Amino acid sequence: xxxxxxxxxxxxxxxxxxxxxxxxxxxxxxxxxxxxxxxxxxxxxxxxxxxxxxxxxxxxxxxxxxxxxxxxxxxxxxxxxxxxxxxxxxxxxxxxxxxxxxxxxxxxxxxxxxxxxxxxxxxxxxxxxxxxxxxxxxxxxxxxxxxxxxxxxxxxxxxxxxxxxxxxxxxxxxxxxxxxxxxxxxxxxxxxxxxxxxxxxxxxxxxxxxxxxxxxxxxxxxxxxxxxxxxxxxxxxxxxxxxxxxxxxxxxxxxxxxxxxxxxxxxxxxxxxxxxxxxxxxxxxxxxxxxxxxxxxxxxxxxxxxxxxxxxxxxxxxxxxxxxxxxxxxxxxxxxxxxxxxxxxxxxxxxxxxxxxxxxxxxxxxxxxxxxxxxxxxxxxxxxxxx
Numbered sequence: 001x002x003x004x005x006x007x008x009x010x011x012x013x014x015x016x017x018x019x020x021x022x023x024x025x026x027x028x029x030x031x032x033x034x035x036x037x038x039x040x041x042x043x044x045x046x047x048x049x050x051x052x053x054x055x056x057x058x059x060x061x062x063x064x065x066x067x068x069x070x071x072x073x074x075x076x077x078x079x080x081x082x083x084x085x086x087x088x089x090x091x092x093x094x095x096x097x098x099x100x101x102x103x104x105x106x107x108x109x110x111x112x113x114x115x116x117x118x119x120x121x122x123x124x125x126x127x128x129x130x131x132x133x134x135x136x137x138x139x140x141x142x143x144x145x146x147x148x149x150x151x152x153x154x155x156x157x158x159x160x161x162x163x164x165x166x167x168x169x170x171x172x173x174x175x176x177x178x179x180x181x182x183x184x185x186x187x188x189x190x191x192x193x194x195x196x197x198x199x200x201x202x203x204x205x206x207x208x209x210x211x212x213x214x215x216x217x218x219x220x221x222x223x224x225x226x227x228x229x230x231x232x233x234x235x236x237x238x239x240x241x242x243x244x245x246x247x248x249x250x251x252x253x254x255x256x257x258x259x260x261x262x263x264x265x266x267x268x269x270x271x272x273x274x275x276x277x278x279x280x281x282x283x284x285x286x287x288x289x290x291x292x293x294x295x296x297x298x299x300x301x302x303x304x305x306x307x308x309x310x311x312x313x314x315x316x317x318x319x320x321x322x323x324x325x326x327x328x329x330x331x332x333x334x335x336x337x338x339x340x341x342x343x344x345x346x347x348x349x350x351x352x353x354x355x356x357x358x359x360x361x362x363x364x365x366x367x368x369x370x371x372x373x374x375x376x377x378x379x380x381x382x383x384x385x386x387x
Contacts, residue, residue: 074194079201080236099202120266234365241325246276262294
């Protein structure tokens with residue numbers, strides 16, 4: 001009996017693979033002795049230059065399309081203000097009727113305020129003219145004493161020279177006023193276009209945004225949806241907050257001017273409300289105008305009190321109203337607000353100063369939202385394989 005196990009199969013001879021000699025890796029060039037830090041700084045520099053050129057081209061394009069841009073901005077402001085009222089009325093009325101009713105109430109309110117201001121100015125004009133003449137005489141006496149010791153009648157002479165200058169350049173001033181009439185026509189056109197756009201934004205703004213999202217790729221829709229919702233929430237919160245702050249400032253200024261018996265208190269209150277829409281710098285400018293009126297009508301003591309009111313209103317606005325009203329929607333530093341207003345005024349004048357802060361706020365809110373991880377976008381449906 002054979003006790004040996006099964007015969008082993010002979011192994012095939014090992015096939016030796018030819019060795020392929022790889023050439024040694026060449027050291028990467030060091031850029032002629034350029035330090036790595038400088039190389040990284042150069043990389044960031046040309047990227048920032050490209051971003052700056054793109055931003056400049058966008059600003060130039062918006063400047064050329066100033067009329068539709070202003071109209072859309074005003075339409076968004078109107079929509080953010082009237083949207084809560086329209087949503088509330090739409091619970092009991094059809095949506096188109098709710099939009100119409102909200103617009104009628106807003107137009108009646110604005111027209112009533114402007115009519116009241118015009119009536120007040122017309123009623124107080126004669127009394128104000130008399131007080132201005134007496135105020136100029138008191139101002140002459142005050143400046144001629146200590147510590148100024150100016151020549152008696154300096155203010156009266158300056159007023160006479162100013163009148164002579166206006167009479168000498170009357171034709172130039174008239175031609176400048178006529179040339180600026182085209183600007184008024186553009187503003188009226190922008191206001192009409194803004195009302196037209198805001199009607200559709202209030203009536204079917206959600207459907208318009210949903211249609212715009214459907215035009216994007218499937219994987220890009222969640223990102224654009226988050227960005228759009230954040231931008232609108234920030235813009236609407238900023239607009240409503242600024243209106244609340246401006247109204248509070250106007251009420252405080254109106255109470256102070258009424259107590260001090262400064263003439264034209266109501267027009268100055270409206271001026272304060274409009275100027276306070278530009279953060280940090282609008283309210284002091286309006287109060288400076290009120291101080292000039294108080295100086296001419298009530299004397300230097302009342303004017304100094306109005307100037308002190310500038311400091312008080314600034315402290316209340318900066319340390320109380322802005323953190324309470326705007327803190328939940330706009331989280332940017334006051335230094336950034338001041339620089340944004342200044343840069344916007346340099347680039348676009350008064351309009352740029354008004355638009356700068358909401359634009360920076362919306363941009364920062366969108367960037368902060370997109371930096372946080374969101375839900376994973378759904379995978380696109382793949383077609384079945386062909387047989």
